[in-house]
Amino acid sequence: MESNFFEGTIPQSLTLLKGLQDLDISLNNLSRNIPKDLERLSALQSMNLSFNNLEGEVSAKGISGNASVVLVNGNDKLCGGIAELHLPACKREKSNSFRIILTLIGMVLGSLLIYSSLITFYWIRRSKGKPPSTPSIGNRFTKLSYKELFQATGGFSSANFIGSGGFGCVYKGIIDQDETIVAVKVLNLQNPRAHKSFTVECEALRNIWHQNLVKILTSCSSLDLKGKDFKALVYEFMPNGSLDYWLHLPMEANNHSRSLGLLQRLNIAIDVASALDYLHYHCYATIVHCDLKPSNILLDSDMTAHVSDLGLARLLLKHGDNSTQAQISTIEIKGSIGYTAPEYGMGGRATIKGDVFSYGILLLEMFTGKRPTDQMFTDDLNLHNFAKAALPVNIMQILHPTLLPKEEHSEESEDDAINKTKGPSHRTNKLQDCMTSIIEIALQCSVESPKERMNMKDVMRELHLIKGNFLKSI
Numbered sequence: 433m434e435s436n437f438f439e440g441t442i443p444q445s446l447t448l449l450k451g452l453q454d455l456d457i458s459l460n461n462l463s464r465n466i467p468k469d470l471e472r473l474s475a476l477q478s479m480n481l482s483f484n485n486l487e488g489e490v491s492a493k494g495i496s497g498n499a500s501v502v503l504v505n506g507n508d509k510l511c512g513g514i515a516e517l518h519l520p521a522c523k524r525e526k527s528n529s530f531r532i533i534l535t536l537i538g539m540v541l542g543s544l545l546i547y548s549s550l551i552t553f554y555w556i557r558r559s560k561g562k563p564p565s566t567p568s569i570g571n572r573f574t575k576l577s578y579k580e581l582f583q584a585t586g587g588f589s590s591a592n593f594i595g596s597g598g599f600g601c602v603y604k605g606i607i608d609q610d611e612t613i614v615a616v617k618v619l620n621l622q623n624p625r626a627h628k629s630f631t632v633e634c635e636a637l638r639n640i641w642h643q644n645l646v647k648i649l650t651s652c653s654s655l656d657l658k659g660k661d662f663k664a665l666v667y668e669f670m671p672n673g674s675l676d677y678w679l680h681l682p683m684e685a686n687n688h689s690r691s692l693g694l695l696q697r698l699n700i701a702i703d704v705a706s707a708l709d710y711l712h713y714h715c716y717a718t719i720v721h722c723d724l725k726p727s728n729i730l731l732d733s734d735m736t737a738h739v740s741d742l743g744l745a746r747l748l749l750k751h752g753d754n755s756t757q758a759q760i761s762t763i764e765i766k767g768s769i770g771y772t773a774p775e776y777g778m779g780g781r782a783t784i785k786g787d788v789f790s791y792g793i794l795l796l797e798m799f800t801g802k803r804p805t806d807q808m809f810t811d812d813l814n815l816h817n818f819a820k821a822a823l824p825v826n827i828m829q830i831l832h833p834t835l836l837p838k839e840e841h842s843e844e845s846e847d848d849a850i851n852k853t854k855g856p857s858h859r860t861n862k863l864q865d866c867m868t869s870i871i872e873i874a875l876q877c878s879v880e881s882p883k884e885r886m887n888m889k890d891v892m893r894e895l896h897l898i899k900g901n902f903l904k905s906i
Contacts (some may be wrong), residue, residue: 433482435459442467442486449473455903456480458503463487466510471496482506489513490521578654578662580606581616587617595674596729597741599630604669609772613669614649621661630663644707646670646740647728667740671733675700676726679798691834694863695899696735697798698870702895703737704729709888710792712784720782722745724790725771726797746782770804770815774880785882791891792816792877799870801832816878827868828860837863862905869898 438460446452447469455470458480472494479495480503489508490496499516509520511594514650551655576584584605586590594602600619607614629654641647649666659704672678678692692700695880711719721742728741769786771793773786780786793804796815804815822830837859873894876886886894 433457433460433649436584438462441465442470442481446470447473454478454644458482458484458506460484466496477501479503486510488515490519510618574793576607576650576652576666578652578656580607581652581666582657583608584614585616588637590617605666608657613671615667617665617667619663619665621663630665640711640719642710644703644736644738645710646738663786668788670730670738672731672735672752674727675729675731675737675798678731679726679801679802687893693900694835694866698736698895698899698902700731700735700877701795701798701870702738702892702899704791704794705888705892705895707737707739708784708787709892712787712888718783718784721787721790722746723768723771724787724794725768726794729794773882775882783882784887785885788877788885788888788891789882792874792879795870795874795877799832799835799867799874800830816875820875823853823871823875824868828864831867835863835867862902866898866902866905869894873898 434456434457438457440462441464442457442462444467446455447467450473452473453475454477456478459482462481462484463486466486468491470476470479471491476495478501482503483506486504486507488511490504490510490513492512492514494500497514499514502517504510504513504517511520513519578759582588582606588601588603592604594604594615596602600617603616603618605614605616606612626662630651647668649668651666652662652664652885654662708721708724719740719742723741724739728739730738730740732738750867771790773780773789776782777788793815796819797803800815800819802815804816806815809815809818819830828836873886873891875883877883879889
């Protein structure tokens, strides 16, 4: 557990690991004393506590009595222990003059405390009767009441309705004190799985943070005006809505200024891959999203993508690509038709490879503009096979129309820089090379066999290379 920026004290619960043999928590920001029971663990053979902020006396007994297996250097406030540890002696006694100084300081501080308490009591009495203001939403886990959420959303009015999903409805809200705009996800408690979704999402999002995950600001578990159970999650608001909206704009809205350019789509693909890489490899436990699709990807004011809705997420019992066990069978995971990995339909357990499949389908949808549930996909034809059949010579024929190079544009957009190259043939060749590489990644992610799918680390690396090469060519 070295080099993890851990803070606080060494957990006392470590002392319960009676079979613990090797412990390395060096290069962190741990503070306070070393638990005495930790030094006395009989099975412990090596202990590296170096380069933290630990303080207090080191025992000369147990494992701490053997300098060859204990490292405590880099903790300037530790003292005592055996001579081989080269720690300063602990100061057992203080001089009389030092004690007198401490006593005087204590008396002065005590007088100041009494005086400040009287002043505080006076102002509390003076302000008594004034209604308390709403706590700042800036505190990530500030509790909000049903009444506050009711007022923030205009009584959960249709005017503030953003969308709905399997577990409830989402409303736009404004928290009064600092006028923070939020998204309030009100769970439909008629769905028996909504309770579990609420618990899973709270637990998952409480312990994780990533720039491409939607941040949970707080939660509410209360009673509504009719005395019925009410549960809601409050998220940061994403002003540009979902990726699904941008990929499948209504006909009247489908114009060039509201379309996603190639680089925008590529950046979004990298953002989503980064979020999955974090969930799969860099969390406190491996997290499988289980329901990745365009409507669960939200875009902020800068069009940066944020993955949302971890209501179906599963925490794997162990890390790594070989993780096969999950807390619960995916027989209970419904997911979304078209995006769910085929092995889930046969009762397979949730793995990170299931997310990779969903990502591959998402990537195909982003660049072809076709949903996996499109009516054209019948019998053995699906989005994966449709794209595979186009490689390599017909790749341009399956792209979304807005991605194709145009000779004339009324206004220069993000991707119009490609028009500054040598000519139509050059533009088309560069675009075809770029798109062929992207579609190949999508196909490698969405193959039927989980073992043959890419991992998100490699996906991220390849997409960054594709983006870099494309930018060099324009």
